[in-house]
Amino acid sequence: MSPLNSAHEPKLVAADGTLIPDGWRLLADEDTVGVDEPNVLGFDRALNELDGLNGKYGVRVNPADDVRKLLPFIEKIALIEVAFPGYRDGRGYSTARILREEGFTGPIRAVGDVLRDQLLYMIRVGFDEFLVKDADPQGAIAHAKSLFDYAYQSAADDLKPVWQLRQEAGL
């Protein structure tokens, strides 16, 4: 775990900077799945049970989980939570980006060791909700978005890569 800002109670904030209520609940293995309740299923449970469930659910994806395995059930997924057990573990960035490339349009939420200095990168790869540990979560989002006006590479956000801006400007 990073010591950075980690002492703060995590708060849920959206990429546009608004605080949002968290109605979702991560189910423990022994909990039963409620129909159309805001339940988050563990990854393996989702793979085993989503086929037989009706309604929409959240799924928790850990760093080692291959998110592409969820694609057959994507219509039943209303939220994906990507876990960051430590801020140095960057697998979740690929997870989010793959989800966006595969056309998932629902919310992707970063949970775990989510710190202000990662937010810009997370926004760029397709995250739009953050359970962030920071004294000022809204300020953290605003700060992250203020850092760079330009990006050199295209990712999952709507920033045009610099090469495209150059072309448009006739440079």
Next chain:
Amino acid sequence: MYVYDQFDHAVVAARNAEFKDQVARRLAGELSEDQFKPLRLMNGLYLQLHAYMLRIAVPYGVLSSAQMRTFAHIARTYDRDFGHFTTRQNIQFNWIKLADTPQILEDLARVEMHAIQTSGNCIRNTTTDQFAGAAKDEIDDPRPWAELIRQWSTFHPEFTFLPRKFKIAITGATRDRAAIRVHDIGLQLTANGFDVYVGGGMGRTPHLGHLIKSGVPGEKLLSYLEAALRVYNRYGRRDNIYKARIKILVSALGPQEYARQVEEEWASLDQAKIDAPYAEIARIKSFFPEPDYTSKAFDAAALERAKAADPGFARWVRNNTLAHRRYDHVSVTISLKPTGLPPGDASSEQMDVMADVADDYGYAELRVSHEQNVILPHVAKADLYDLYQRLDKTGLSSANVGKITDMIACPGLDYCSLANARSIPLAQDISKRFEDAGYTDKIGDLQIKISGCINACGHHHVGHIGILGVDKQGEEFYQILLGGRADEKAALATITGKGMPAEAVPAAIERVVNLYLELRTDASERFIDTVGRLGREAFAGALHEPA
């Protein structure tokens, strides 16, 4: 060379503003060292044994004279009047005060430089052939491609928290001077696009890279790299820092399986969105034209007269110049390996002189080589003697390029908190042992590479003679390796028996060298070729004192 536009300037300015704020918070006590550490490491600022060290990126080793002069200014103003050129073609300053770093970064930004991604588990500075754009054996210029990769990899949002650092090298020539087979990714530019080698590296478990794909078109390079990095980011080991480099993944999966996964990932990517179009590649290429070559008349007879009159100059021309694609030019290597001084160090005065001679004789351009020397890639033969005399006045005329005293050495225990043993003093002792120019020239091309610990920053695995410092019950000991090379015939050196104390090393090397002189077919058979012909075992015995 590449010139920043408004976008490049904006990216660096934004990062510097952010770091300035972080330094202010650290100095005010709002951030602890533990909190500050991951932030400073994203800006190339390390806390070493005695002080902060700032590592500045020299993109693919290419420098303007104005940039070199800024290094001199930094050395003079903020450090102890010297800087250290690294094996990553970068420069580092070892005695930096934290409070000075924002101003240093501002000084650097003025000459289009920064310290971004010179540390951390991200894509580091891409390195290339120090003779790019000048060498006779070049198929295509690697610099525009290195610049394309620099931009693509800068703050890449998916690859900022990789399992471990990631190093890419490119060569565009038939002779590999960029050591591509010992990089995480090595790119060989061919007439049909890029050959991609993956999984090379040194460190504790050295590997040579495997060819996983031939002929990747230039316009598809970035998306292919993106796929290669994504497979690594997802599946590279994160449980053990010493098994986290891509070489371990490629070796565990097997190169074919790794290649298959990359291919699958590549097919799934929206390549058109990722790959910069040809217009952008052409724009970058336009920054690397041939220099506006001077039309100074070259008088071959005058050059021969100067060489005859000044044997030091003759030796310097023989050892430190490389044939250029133009008949009336050469590439000059300024050796930063004088006898008895730390390899790769240059004083502020020397940096100023290098900048001045680059302006006067070298089209204002310099390079840093991974051998820790500085290169003037284009020098008119007519200017050689003037250039030599100017360099000679400031201790920059060592005529030992490629020779036994042109060693690579890591900073070692004198600076580095990881090291087990000192590297620099040993390099100094060896250079004194082989001080005699006639002896050194007789030995010919021989690369010694010294690392102060198994992390192998001094590239000992690919030294013709490699030296590895180890800690043996609290004492510094050195293992000697033989037979490594990092060129197009890359091979890993092997350990040759038990270690020895520092004071025994120079004599041991001398015994091996003398045996080589006895055994070589003639003077044209280099040390590494004799070792190749007779086997490493034939030389291992000579390392140890006869009983």
